[in-house]
Amino acid sequence: MTIDDFVMLGKTVPEPQSDGRTFVCSAGVSSTLRELIRVYPLGRYGAPRRWSVSQVPLERNPKDSRRESFKVAGDRSPGAHDHINDAFTTVRPEYPKAGRIELLAPYEVASIKEANARKMSLAVIHPEHLDINFDHNPESPDSPQLALFDSGKPEPQGAKRFAYIPRIHFRDSERENHLMLRDWGCFEFMRKYGDGRRGELPDALHMTPSSSLLVGNFNRHRSSWLVISVLNGLREAPGLFGLSDAA
Incomplete structure (x- = not known):
């Protein structure tokens, strides 16, 4: 096909x-x-x-x-x-930017719970109270604790080689969520500029209160989800008290 x-x-x-x-x-x-x-x-x-x-x-x-x-x-x-x-x-x-809202509207869900109920493995969510924080990864060769020093273990690769793993904290219509962010661009930013500038990731992602999230689940654990990317231009910016300015 x-x-x-x-x-x-x-x-x-x-x-x-x-x-x-x-x-x-x-x-x-x-x-x-x-x-x-x-x-x-x-x-x-x-x-x-x-x-x-x-x-x-x-x-x-x-x-x-x-x-x-x-x-x-x-x-x-x-x-x-x-x-x-x-x-x-x-x-x-x-x-075209003008067609993106219509393109992705059929795949929007209000919550991770809804995506699970519909047996979706990919979905778009318009979250509330969106921010980024980090889990410390002590197994990274760049970890401040130098956990791998003389350990004899092979150095981890991919996301696990980074000392700090980004997560996105947000609220959907049901609950608070704290999902791993696996966007390649995030890790490229940290690789290029170092952990000391990880606080700049929201700006690098152009993350705003009106950003949306493309989320996906794991093949082996289908009720567990991660964030694939931050998407913009799919909804109006929230106004006062979370309502749109046009409300």
């Missing part, structure tokens, strides 16, 4: 595998499939940019029964995997 309307919405931090491959998970939307869809594993280099529109050949991932999950059709052996992203062909460099 080939679709020509895959709109990229987010990519997660690259995670090295034991066979030498590096996996990136991506999520987007296809009007043809009438779904938010997960396309993984991608290679590290050459994945489409956020909001770009691509043609891509897809097939079901036999290791993932979630209805939204696909993989790029093609050779996935270690050598070939590095070039799997070449299967994407750009149709449009950017999906």
Whole structure:
């Protein structure tokens, strides 16, 4: 199956595998499939940019029964995997901003509880009281505690190599949530500028009270969720007392 309307919405931090491959998970939307869809594993280099529109050949991932999950059709052996992203062909460099609210409106949920009840594995949430904080990761080689010093253990890779793991705290219609943020851009920011500037992440993400979240669950623990990306321009900014200015 080939679709020509895959709109990229987010990519997660690259995670090295034991066979030498590096996996990136991506999520987007296809009007043809009438779904938010997960396309993984991608290679590290050459994945489409956020909001770009691509043609891509897809097939079901036999290791993932979630209805939204696909993989790029093609050779996935270690050598070939590095070039799997070449299967994407750009149709449009950017999906029009004016159409994004309508594009993603069918996949909005009021809460994680609603997403679970509907057996969704990807969803868009318009949260309240949005902010970022961090979990300290003592196993990181960059940890202030230097936990790996002379430990004999291999250094962790991917997200686990960072001394501070970002989480997004927000309220949905049911409860407070504290979800891991796996947006690749966040980890690139910390890699480039260091942990000392992690407090600048909200600005780097252009996070405001009107930001939305693309969330996804885990294949093995489907009631557990993470934030894939922070999206903007999908709703009006909240006004006084959480109401829109037009209310």
